[in-house]
Amino acid sequence: MKVKGIRQQVSIIAMTVTGVVVALILIVQLAATLQRDLRHITDQSETLAQIVGDNASAAMAFYDPAAAEDTLATLARSPLVLMGRIHNVDGSLFAEYRRDQQDDISLASVDNPAAVLAGHMYVSKVVEPLVIGSTTVGSITLWINTWDAYLKIFTSIWLSLIIWVLGIVIAYLLAERLNRRAVAPLHDLSEVMITVSTTEDYSQRFEHKEDNEIGTLADSFNQMLARIDDREARLRDAISDLEIARDQAEQAARTKSAFLANMSHEIRTPMNGVVGMTALLKRTQLDDQQQHYFNTIEKSAQSLLMIIDDILDFTKIEAGKLEIKNSEYSVRDASAAIAEFFAEPARRKNLEFIIDIDDGVPATLIGDSGRVRQVLINLIGNAIKFTDQGKVALKISVIGDDYHETIRFSVTDTGIGLSKDEAPSIFEEFFQADSTSTRQFGGTGLGLAISKQLVTLMAGRIAFESTPGVGSTFWFDLPLHRTLINPFMSSMRVNSRDTLSNPFSTALGNSTENGADSDDVINNAMQQEGGVGASYAASEEPLRWDAKVLVAEDSEVNQFIIKELLAIYGITPVIVENGQQAVDRFLSECFELVFMDIQMPVMDGVEATSKLREAQKQQGINAECSIVGLSAHAMAGDRERYLEQGMDDYITKPIDIDELGVLLKRLLKPQSSLMLWR
Amino acid sequence: MRRVARTVLSALILASNMLVQPASSQGSEVAPGYTENQVKAAFVGHLFNFITFPDGHAAEYICTTEETAFTQNIAAVLAAAPTLKVEIHIMSAADIYASERCNVVLAQTLTASLISQNAQRDVPVLTISDQPGFARQGGMIELERRPSRVGLIINRARAETAGFTLSSKLLRLATIVSTAGGESDES
Numbered sequence: 001m002k003v004k005g006i007r008q009q010v011s012i013i014a015m016t017v018t019g020v021v022v023a024l025i026l027i028v029q030l031a032a033t034l035q036r037d038l039r040h041i042t043d044q045s046e047t048l049a050q051i052v053g054d055n056a057s058a059a060m061a062f063y064d065p066a067a068a069e070d071t072l073a074t075l076a077r078s079p080l081v082l083m084g085r086i087h088n089v090d091g092s093l094f095a096e097y098r099r100d101q102q103d104d105i106s107l108a109s110v111d112n113p114a115a116v117l118a119g120h121m122y123v124s125k126v127v128e129p130l131v132i133g134s135t136t137v138g139s140i141t142l143w144i145n146t147w148d149a150y151l152k153i154f155t156s157i158w159l160s161l162i163i164w165v166l167g168i169v170i171a172y173l174l175a176e177r178l179n180r181r182a183v184a185p186l187h188d189l190s191e192v193m194i195t196v197s198t199t200e201d202y203s204q205r206f207e208h209k210e211d212n213e214i215g216t217l218a219d220s221f222n223q224m225l226a227r228i229d230d231r232e233a234r235l236r237d238a239i240s241d242l243e244i245a246r247d248q249a250e251q252a253a254r255t256k257s258a259f260l261a262n263m264s265h266e267i268r269t270p271m272n273g274v275v276g277m278t279a280l281l282k283r284t285q286l287d288d289q290q291q292h293y294f295n296t297i298e299k300s301a302q303s304l305l306m307i308i309d310d311i312l313d314f315t316k317i318e319a320g321k322l323e324i325k326n327s328e329y330s331v332r333d334a335s336a337a338i339a340e341f342f343a344e345p346a347r348r349k350n351l352e353f354i355i356d357i358d359d360g361v362p363a364t365l366i367g368d369s370g371r372v373r374q375v376l377i378n379l380i381g382n383a384i385k386f387t388d389q390g391k392v393a394l395k396i397s398v399i400g401d402d403y404h405e406t407i408r409f410s411v412t413d414t415g416i417g418l419s420k421d422e423a424p425s426i427f428e429e430f431f432q433a434d435s436t437s438t439r440q441f442g443g444t445g446l447g448l449a450i451s452k453q454l455v456t457l458m459a460g461r462i463a464f465e466s467t468p469g470v471g472s473t474f475w476f477d478l479p480l481h482r483t484l485i486n487p488f489m490s491s492m493r494v495n496s497r498d499t500l501s502n503p504f505s506t507a508l509g510n511s512t513e514n515g516a517d518s519d520d521v522i523n524n525a526m527q528q529e530g531g532v533g534a535s536y537a538a539s540e541e542p543l544r545w546d547a548k549v550l551v552a553e554d555s556e557v558n559q560f561i562i563k564e565l566l567a568i569y570g571i572t573p574v575i576v577e578n579g580q581q582a583v584d585r586f587l588s589e590c591f592e593l594v595f596m597d598i599q600m601p602v603m604d605g606v607e608a609t610s611k612l613r614e615a616q617k618q619q620g621i622n623a624e625c626s627i628v629g630l631s632a633h634a635m636a637g638d639r640e641r642y643l644e645q646g647m648d649d650y651i652t653k654p655i656d657i658d659e660l661g662v663l664l665k666r667l668l669k670p671q672s673s674l675m676l677w678r
Numbered sequence: 679m680r681r682v683a684r685t686v687l688s689a690l691i692l693a694s695n696m697l698v699q700p701a702s703s704q705g706s707e708v709a710p711g712y713t714e715n716q717v718k719a720a721f722v723g724h725l726f727n728f729i730t731f732p733d734g735h736a737a738e739y740i741c742t743t744e745e746t747a748f749t750q751n752i753a754a755v756l757a758a759a760p761t762l763k764v765e766i767h768i769m770s771a772a773d774i775y776a777s778e779r780c781n782v783v784l785a786q787t788l789t790a791s792l793i794s795q796n797a798q799r800d801v802p803v804l805t806i807s808d809q810p811g812f813a814r815q816g817g818m819i820e821l822e823r824r825p826s827r828v829g830l831i832i833n834r835a836r837a838e839t840a841g842f843t844l845s846s847k848l849l850r851l852a853t854i855v856s857t858a859g860g861e862s863d864e865s
Contacts, residue, residue: 058847061724062830063717067851133727134761 007183011175018171019164026160030153037149041080042126045144048078049128053140056086057132060094068095075099075142082123083113083143086130094138114143122147185214189221202229256315267308268632268653269555274301275654276561283568305654310446313374317453324457326481329369331361331396338376338394345384352391353384360398361407366481371454375462376409378447379474383413390414390471398480405482406460410475418466426464427452451476543661544570545668551575551595552582552608553630558653562595562630565657569664577601579608586612591625593667598631598642605629606645613646626667630655717828718808718821719751722784725806725819726762728848731781732802732841740766741773741780748808749784785809785817802841813855818842822853831855 052071059067068086075081075097084097098107107113117123124146130138185208192206202225208218278298286294316322335355346353376394383392392413400406418426427448455462455476466472549566551573553559559575566573574589576582580603582596594612598605609629615621629642629650639650648667651659726737740756742749745768753766767780774780785807805812806819813820813833818840820831830852837844 055847058728058845058851061727062721062848062851063827064851132724135759 005183006186007179010179010183011172014171014175014178015168019168022164022167026164030156030160033156034149034153037152038124038146041144041146041149042124044078045080045124045126045142046128048075048081049084049126049140049142052084052142053086053128053130056095056140057130057137060086060088060130060137061132065095069097071095072097080144080146080148081142082117082145083107085114085141086138087141088138089136117143122150181210182214185210185218189214189218193221196225202232266632267304269558271301271305271308272632272653272655273555273557273561275305276558276565279657280561280564310450313450314446314453317450317457322454322457324368324371326366326368328364328366329372330364331357332363334369334373335394335396338373338380341377342380342384342392345381346392349384349388351384351387351389353380354391354393356393356395358395358397361396362398362480362482365407367478368458371458372409372478375451375454375476376411378451379409379411379476382447383411383415383472383474387413387415387471399477400480405480406477407480408475408477410473412471412473414471417468417470417472418464419468423464423466427462543665545664547571547592547668548590549573549593549595550582550585550589550591551630552577552579552600552605553595553597554578554600555597558597562655565655565660568657569661571664579603579605579611582608583611583615586625587615587621591622592669593664594625594627595630596627596647598629605631606642609646628663628667714823714828715746715748715751718748719755721821721828721830722752722806723755723759723762725804725848726764728845729804729837730843730845731804732843735781735802737762737764737782737804739777739779740764740782740784741769741777742766742784742786743771743774744768744786746786748786752784782806785812804837804840804842814857816857829853833857 052075055074056068056071059065059071072084072086072095075084076099081097082099085093086095088094098113100107107116117125122145124144126142126144128140128142129136130140189206189208192204196202196204205222205225206218208215210218274297278294278301281294282298313322335357339353339355342353380392380394390413392411395408395410395412397408397410398405399408452462455478458478460476460478462474462476464472464474549571551559551562551566553562553575554577563573563575573595574585574591576585578600579596582594583603585591586594596605596609600608609627612622612625612627616623616625626648627646629639629647630653631638631642631650632653638652642650649663651663722740729737731737740752749766749768756762756764756766764782766784769777769780774783780803782804783806785805786809804819805817806821807817808821808823809817810820810822813831813836816833816836818833818837820833822829822831830848832844832849832852832854833856834844834849834854835856
């Protein structure tokens with residue numbers, strides 16, 4: 001239904017009310033007039049009947065119908081009387097008078113005129129008794145024509161209709177006048193409101209001349225617009241300030257990211273030298289004191305790398321640049337790796353380290369195994385760090401129902417536990433239980449904060465329960481994504497004192513280093529892992545290739561390290577100092593593999609790679625040669641970016657000797673596979 | 679009681695109004711179903727409604743010299759109309775003349791002259807008779823037998839001289855005459 005405007009509504013209401021009221025008044029007035037006229041006619045007729053009856057009473061008393069009819073004949077003078085009759089007391093007719101013709105009523109030759117008159121609408125009957133003395137001797141009846149009264153009403157109805165229409169017209173005119181004075185300004189005001197809301201131009205104002213409620217409304221509206229306009233101006237200024245602040249913050253963030261990238265690169269580059277040299281040094285014969293010095297250097301280098309990795313992870317998460325990469329992974333393999341990782345630290349503190357996997361846990365899961373491993377290493381590292389006796393247990397189980405399955409990793413220890421005061425802040429970055437513990441246990445305070453961020457990024461949640469002096473249980477739940485073919489694992493329980501002790505027998509020390517911090521614990525574990533590799537590298541002869549390899553590296557230290565590392569695999573590389581030289585050598589010689597540093601003078605590694613790829617594609621030079629990025633750039637997206645720019649693989653500095661071996665095995669021709677692992 | 683009485687009176691008046699003897703001896707009917715005496719008796723009863731007695735008096739005693747069917751009908755009419763408070767008494771002419779209470783004298787055949795003489799008294803006496811020529815001989819109200827009805831002849835001058843006031847309604851119905859030798863005036 002269409003909604004009418006106020007203007008129409010005012011007109012309609014005014015005309016309707018006026019029409020109804022005037023109509024009611026006129027109807028009541030007409031009805032009253034009709035009633036009054038009829039009453040008047042009746043009164044007149046009754047009086048006439050009484051007079052005529054009284055005059056005819058003697059004629060009736062003395063039985064003189066002729067005289068009575070003579071008396072009745074006087075009724076002819078009253079045009080309203082159609083018929084008059086005098087009846088005896090028993091109702092018998094004594095005398096009668098009839099008017100011959102009036103209007104459409106003719107009684108002259110009618111046998112029963114009373115019946116004719118009784119059926120006529122505009123005829124009323126008046127009956128008066130005839131009394132002589134105190135005795136009723138009969139009655140006189142007059143039939144009165146009331147048509148004139150109705151005719152008068154009919155005439156009045158036309159007049160009333162004219163008055164009614166006139167009233168409605170006047171009401172309409174008054175409503176229009178009201179509309180012009182009240183509704184029209186409101187309409188104009190609403191137009192301004194619509195324009196303001198549409199254009200959001202709050203500088204507009206409503207011009208008016210009214211000095212009434214509408215004027216007050218318009219003034220209030222204008223004041224409101226002025227305030228909004230002022231507020232808008234201030235808001236625009238504030239937004240402008242905020243935009244400037246945002247730009248500055250973004251610039252600061254970019255600067256910070258660039259700084260972190262540079263720092264990462266600049267720190268990793270010398271660290272590459274330190275780690276590389278320790279790896280090389282480890283392959284030499286050292287006496288006990290030198291071995292002790294070597295272990296200290298290696299441990300310090302690993303700690304420094306771990307701190308750098310933590311800081312980088314934290315900045316990546318803070319910048320929203322850390323991505324979760326889901327892929328299938330084996331729970332058993334991951335658990336075995338964890339067991340291997342912490343076997344030695346647990347053994348050193350004489351702790352029982354247990355891994356317990358429930359029956360319902362699938363053999364393979366989909367997830368970011370690296371990040372899961374990182375969280376577990378943090379939690380288990382902390383557990384071992386703060387536990388002096390007893391055990392540390394990792395339990396993996398499936399909880400929830402068929403529709404909301406989650407996999408829970410819980411780490412329980414019998415350590416010092418957390419007080420209620422410490423609990424709320426445990427996942428905050430840079431949190432340390434207290435200054436004393438910081439001194440006692442060390443650490444950056446980023447481990448749990450990063451763990452929580454990682455679990456949250458993996459759509460999970462992390463929590464803990466702890467009782468001071470009894471121990472703690474840290475657990476995190478992750479959504480369970482099953483693989484298509486996903487048999488359940490049989491339950492597995494691994495105890496570091498039993499099944500895992502043998503593989504690490506060479507690395508398990510006999511010292512118990514209570515009070516080592518979690519980073520120490522992890523470093524020790526990493527050293528142990530690295531130690532395995534190093535021991536392997538030192539004691540086992542690695543694969544050897546007779547391959548032509550080009551290395552573009554501007555740093556003399558790194559040139560030396562990679563030269564020595566490749567030498568382990570039997571490779572003597574051609575080393576150049578920048579990208580341009582790499583391109584020149586590539587175009588003139590045959591190579592099977594190129595290690596390309598990213599950041600170099602003259603021509604960087606990205607541009608050089610592009611030129612090499614172009615030469616391969618257009619000229620077929622070294623068409624099967626692989627290019628591996630080699631850089632201390634370890635920020636998020638670096639690897640992906642360099643792979644997109646044409647590199648086959650990418651490794652970060654400091655170069656891990658095992659990682660290098662795996663890469664060579666994958667990229668070089670299998671001719672070298674004749675050299676076996678021993 | 680009064681309402682019942684009125685109803686009965688109305689019925690009797692109607693009856694008296696219609697009482698006309700069948701014209702067995704007097705000839706044709708004066709009103710359907712009623713004898714002439716009944717009609718005349720009713721007329722006598724009605725007369726007191728149209729005649730005003732002098733000095734605020736009212737008709738009280740109707741005196742006559744003999745009892746006839748006419749007087750019996752009058753008695754019946756008066757009995758049916760107690761509000762009139764009129765009685766009819768039969769007495770000798772001398773008693774009528776001597777009586778101070780007789781203010782209405784019904785003069786029948788044998789007493790016509792007496793009534794006429796009695797009417798000369800100072801005491802206002804309304805004289806009524808059905809004897810032909812009664813009004814012209816000095817009587818006041820004469821009930822005249824006409825061919826189909828009973829009419830009234832009134833000696834207006836005699837009655838008004840005696841102090842009676844006659845209703846115009848009555849006069850309109852009646853034939854007005856004067857004492858014999860005078861001029862007749864009919865209306």
